[in-house]
Amino acid sequence: MALAFSSPAPRFAVSPSIPHTSPSNSFLITVPTPHRLRRCLRRGVKAAVAVDSPSAEGGGLPVESPNVLLEVNDLRAVIKDTDKEILKGVNLTINEGEIHTIMGRNGSGKSTFAKVLVGHPDYEVTKGDIVFKGENLLEMDPEERSHAGLFMSFQSPVEIPGVSNMDFLRMAYNARKKTEISPIEFFHFLLPKLEAVKMDPRFLDRNVNEGFSGGEKKRNEILQLAVLEADLAILDEIDSGLDVDALQDVAKALLGLMTPKNSILMITHYPTLLDLINKPGFVHIMQDGVIKRTGDRSLAKLVEKGGYAEISNA
Amino acid sequence: MAITFFSSSLLPPLRLRSPNPNPNPKPKTLAPIRASLSDPFVLSIAEKLEDSLPSSPPPSLQSLRSLSSQSLLSKPWPSRKDEPFRFTDTSFLKSSQILPVSSPNPPSDPGFDSHSPNLLVVADGHPVPSLSRLSSLPSGVVAGYLSSLPPGPVLDRVLAVTASEFRDGDLFWDLNGLGTPDVLVVYVPEGVRVVEEPLHLVFCSTEGEEVGSGRLPVSNPRVLLVVEKRAELTILEEHLGIGDCEGKCYWANSAMEILIGEGGMVKHSYVQRQSLNAAHIKWTSARQEAASTYELVEVSTGGRLSRHNIHIQQLGPETVTEMSAFHIAQSNQTQDLHSKLVLDYPRGFSRQLHKCIVSDSSGHAIFDGNIKVNRYAQQTDAGQLTRTLLLAPRATANLKPNLQIIADDVKCSHGAAISDLEEDQLFYLQTRGIDLQTAREALVFAFGKEVITRIPYVPLQESVTSRFKELLAAK
Numbered sequence: 115m116a117l118a119f120s121s122p123a124p125r126f127a128v129s130p131s132i133p134h135t136s137p138s139n140s141f142l143i144t145v146p147t148p149h150r151l152r153r154c155l156r157r158g159v160k161a162a163v164a165v166d167s168p169s170a171e172g173g174g175l176p177v178e179s180p181n182v183l184l185e186v187n188d189l190r191a192v193i194k195d196t197d198k199e200i201l202k203g204v205n206l207t208i209n210e211g212e213i214h215t216i217m218g219r220n221g222s223g224k225s226t227f228a229k230v231l232v233g234h235p236d237y238e239v240t241k242g243d244i245v246f247k248g249e250n251l252l253e254m255d256p257e258e259r260s261h262a263g264l265f266m267s268f269q270s271p272v273e274i275p276g277v278s279n280m281d282f283l284r285m286a287y288n289a290r291k292k293t294e295i296s297p298i299e300f301f302h303f304l305l306p307k308l309e310a311v312k313m314d315p316r317f318l319d320r321n322v323n324e325g326f327s328g329g330e331k332k333r334n335e336i337l338q339l340a341v342l343e344a345d346l347a348i349l350d351e352i353d354s355g356l357d358v359d360a361l362q363d364v365a366k367a368l369l370g371l372m373t374p375k376n377s378i379l380m381i382t383h384y385p386t387l388l389d390l391i392n393k394p395g396f397v398h399i400m401q402d403g404v405i406k407r408t409g410d411r412s413l414a415k416l417v418e419k420g421g422y423a424e425i426s427n428a
Numbered sequence: 429m430a431i432t433f434f435s436s437s438l439l440p441p442l443r444l445r446s447p448n449p450n451p452n453p454k455p456k457t458l459a460p461i462r463a464s465l466s467d468p469f470v471l472s473i474a475e476k477l478e479d480s481l482p483s484s485p486p487p488s489l490q491s492l493r494s495l496s497s498q499s500l501l502s503k504p505w506p507s508r509k510d511e512p513f514r515f516t517d518t519s520f521l522k523s524s525q526i527l528p529v530s531s532p533n534p535p536s537d538p539g540f541d542s543h544s545p546n547l548l549v550v551a552d553g554h555p556v557p558s559l560s561r562l563s564s565l566p567s568g569v570v571a572g573y574l575s576s577l578p579p580g581p582v583l584d585r586v587l588a589v590t591a592s593e594f595r596d597g598d599l600f601w602d603l604n605g606l607g608t609p610d611v612l613v614v615y616v617p618e619g620v621r622v623v624e625e626p627l628h629l630v631f632c633s634t635e636g637e638e639v640g641s642g643r644l645p646v647s648n649p650r651v652l653l654v655v656e657k658r659a660e661l662t663i664l665e666e667h668l669g670i671g672d673c674e675g676k677c678y679w680a681n682s683a684m685e686i687l688i689g690e691g692g693m694v695k696h697s698y699v700q701r702q703s704l705n706a707a708h709i710k711w712t713s714a715r716q717e718a719a720s721t722y723e724l725v726e727v728s729t730g731g732r733l734s735r736h737n738i739h740i741q742q743l744g745p746e747t748v749t750e751m752s753a754f755h756i757a758q759s760n761q762t763q764d765l766h767s768k769l770v771l772d773y774p775r776g777f778s779r780q781l782h783k784c785i786v787s788d789s790s791g792h793a794i795f796d797g798n799i800k801v802n803r804y805a806q807q808t809d810a811g812q813l814t815r816t817l818l819l820a821p822r823a824t825a826n827l828k829p830n831l832q833i834i835a836d837d838v839k840c841s842h843g844a845a846i847s848d849l850e851e852d853q854l855f856y857l858q859t860r861g862i863d864l865q866t867a868r869e870a871l872v873f874a875f876g877k878e879v880i881t882r883i884p885y886v887p888l889q890e891s892v893t894s895r896f897k898e899l900l901a902a903k
Binding site for chain 2: 232233234235255256257259260261265266268271272274275276277281282285286289290321338342
C-alpha cells in the first residue's frame with residue numbers, strides 16, 4: 115500500500131498550512147515549501163534514503179552539500195485529451211554527477227514522467243513543480259528546457275523525412291549555442307562524437323531516423339546528447355531493442371559523456387545497462403504514478419530476481 | 429488476385445470502372461449546332477487574337493490556326509458545372525478585359541540567369557534571339573521557329589507530328605493554337621543526346637497591367653519537342669514575368685507538345701514563378717512511343733490562378749512515366765494540377781507525386797490526377813501519391829486522385845493525405861532546442877525539397893531551392 119511509505123510528519127512540521135487532504139504517497143518526500151526551506155528539507159530526505167540503502171556505495175551520496183540539478187515536487191499530470199491522471203505525486207531530486215534509474219511495470223508512468231519533464235504537449239501538469247538548475251521548468255517551452263541543459267532520448271525516435279541528420283544536428287547545435295557554425299567546422303566537431311557512438315559518418319547524409327534500424331536510432335539519440343552536451347540526460351529505454359554489442363557501445367558512449375557535473379536519469383526494464391556503466395547510483399521503483407521505493411543498484415537486482423510484486427510487498 | 433492496390437484510409441474508395449462499349453457517342457452534327465451557340469465571350473477573345481496576328485499566317489501555321497479556331501467554336505467558357513473546372517474558379521479571367529499583347533517587346537535586361545550554354549528566351553510568345561544562345565547544341569539538333577524552318581525532312585516530320593489532332597485539349601489549348609504567333613520547335617534526331625548541357629527555355633511576360641485596371645494582356649507561347657528514337661533531351665522550362673511585369677496582371681496561356689520516339693528519353697523540369705497577380709494556364713501534352721521515358725518535375729509558386737494540364741498518351745509498350753509536382757498556394761493563390769495518363773499498351777510503368785502547401789486561408793490547392801489503364805495495358809505498374817499541407821485555418825484543398833482500370837492484370841496504387849505538420853516531428857525538433865517557428869520551417873522545407881531535388885540539373889535545383897527558402901522566410 116502506497117501510504118505505508120509516506121511520511122507526512124515533517125510536512126506538518128515545516129508547513130502546517132498545507133491541507134491534510136493531499137498526502138504525498140512517495141517515499142522521497144519533498145513538500146511544497148517556500149524556496150529558502152527547500153534545501154534543508156531535501157537534505158533531510160537524502161538522509162532517509164541512506165537509511166534505506168545500507169550498502170557501502172550508498173548511492174554515491176556526496177559528502178559536501180551537493181548542487182541540486184533537478185527537483186521534482188509532488189508532480190501530478192494528466193493526459194490532456196482524456197483527463198486521465200498518470201502521475202500522482204512524483205517526488206525526485208537529482209544532484210550534479212548522479213545516476214538515477216527509474217524502473218517499474220509497463221504503464222506505471224515512467225515514460226510519462228520523462229515526457230512531462232521535457233514538456234510534451236499531450237500532458238498537462240495539474241499540480242506540483244519542477245525546478246531545474248534553480249529555474250521553474252514548467253514555465254519553459256520544450257526548446258527552452260533543452261537550452262537550459264535538459265535532454266531526453268526518445269523511446270521511439272521520430273523519423274523526419276526530408277531533413278538530413280547533418281542539417282538537423284547542426285540546427286540543434288546552433289540553437290543551443292546561439293551561433294551559426296559552418297557545415298565544415300561542424301563536421302570536425304562531430305567526427306569524434308561519431309566515433310564515440312560508433313556511427314558511420316554516412317548516417318549524416320541520411321534523413322533523420324528514416325530507415326534506421328532500432329540500434330541505429332538509439333545511437334543517433336546518444337549522438338544528439340553528445341552534440342547538445344546536456345546537463346541532465348533522460349534516457350527513456352535507451353537499452354530496448356539493442357543487441358549486446360550495441361548496448362555495450364551505448365554504455366561506453368554514456369560513460370565517455372559523464373562528467374562530475376552532469377547527471378543521468380535512466381528509464382529501463384533491465385539492470386544490464388546499469389551493470390555496464392558500473393557506477394554507484396539510485397534506483398527508484400515507480401508504481402501507479404508515484405515513486406514507491408528508492409534504493410541503490412541492489413534494488414534493481416531485487417526486481418530482476420523477484421519482479422515488482424516482491425518490491426511492493428517488501 | 430489480379431488487381432493489387434493500396435489505399436490510404438484518407439481516400440475516397442478506389443474507382444474501378446467497367447468498360448463502356450459505347451461511351452457517349454457524339455453525333456457528327458454536334459459541332460455546327462454548338463457553333464451557332466458559341467460563347468460570345470470566347471468569340472470576342474478569338475477575334476481579338478486573330479486581329480493581333482498577321483492576316484496571312486505562314487503556311488506551316490495555317491493548319492494549326494484553322495484546327496484551333498474550328499475546335500474553339502464548340503467550346504464555351506468553362507464553368508464550375510464542367511467537371512474539369514469544378515474546383516477551379518476562372519472568374520478572374522472572365523471578368524477581365526482580355527487583350528492580346530502588343531507587338532514584340534524584347535527585354536534588354538533579362539532579369540534572370542541561366543547556367544546552361546543552351547538558352548532560348550521567348551518574350552510574350554515571340555523569340556528573343558539577342559538573349560538566346562544555341563551554339564553548343566550537338567549537330568542535327570534544331571531549335572527554332574516553325575515558320576522559319578527550311579523545307580526538308582525535319583520540316584516534313586514536324587508538320588506530320590503537328591497534323592495529328594489532340595482531342596483532349598480544352599478551350600485554353602485552342603486559344604493558344606489560335607493566338608500563338610509561331611511555334612517554337614526543338615528537334616533532336618535519332619540517337620543524339622542533349623543531357624549534360626540541357627536546353628533552357630525561358631518564357632517571360634514583359635507586358636503587365638496594374639492590379640485593378642481590369643485589363644489583362646494575354647500571350648500564347650507554344651512549343652513542340654520532337655525527340656526521335658533513342659535520343660535524349662533534358663529540358664528546363666521556366667515561366668516568369670520580368671521588368672515592369674513583376675507584381676502586375678497578365679495572362680500567360682502556354683502550351684507544349686512533346687513526342688518521344690522509341691527508346692527515347694525526355695527529362696523535363698518546369699518552373700512556374702509568375703507574378704502573384706498573373707494568370708498562368710499551361711498545357712503539356714506528351715506522347716510516348718515504345719520503351720520511352722518521360723520524367724516531369726514541376727515547381728509552381730507563382731500566379732494568382734495557375735493551372736497545369738498534363739496529358740500523356742502511351743503509343744507503345746514498356747514506357748516509363750514519372751510526374752512530380754510541388755505547388756505553393758499563398759494568399760489569394762490557386763494552384764491547380766490536372767493530369768491524365770492514358771495507358772493502352774502492356775508493361776507501362778508510372779509514378780506520380782503531387783505535393784502542395786497551402787499557407788493562407790485564401791489559398792487553394794487543386795489536384796485531379798487521372799490514370800487510365802485500358803484493356804490492353806496489361807502488367808501496368810502505376811503509382812500515385814498526393815500530399816497537401818494545410819498550414820492555415822480555412823485553407824482549401826480539393827484532391828481527386830483517380831484510377832480507371834480496365835485491364836485485369838495490373839498493379840496500381842494511390843494515396844492521398846491532407847494534413848498540418850506532424851506534431852510528433854515538431855516536438856522532437858523542439859526537444860533538441862529548435863524553436864517552433866524554425867522547426868515548422870524546417871519541416872515545410874523538407875516537404876518541398878522532396879520534389880525539388882528531383883530536378884536533374886543542379887544549378888536550377890539550387891536556384892529553385894533558394895527561392896523556396898526566400899518564400900519561407902518572407903512569411
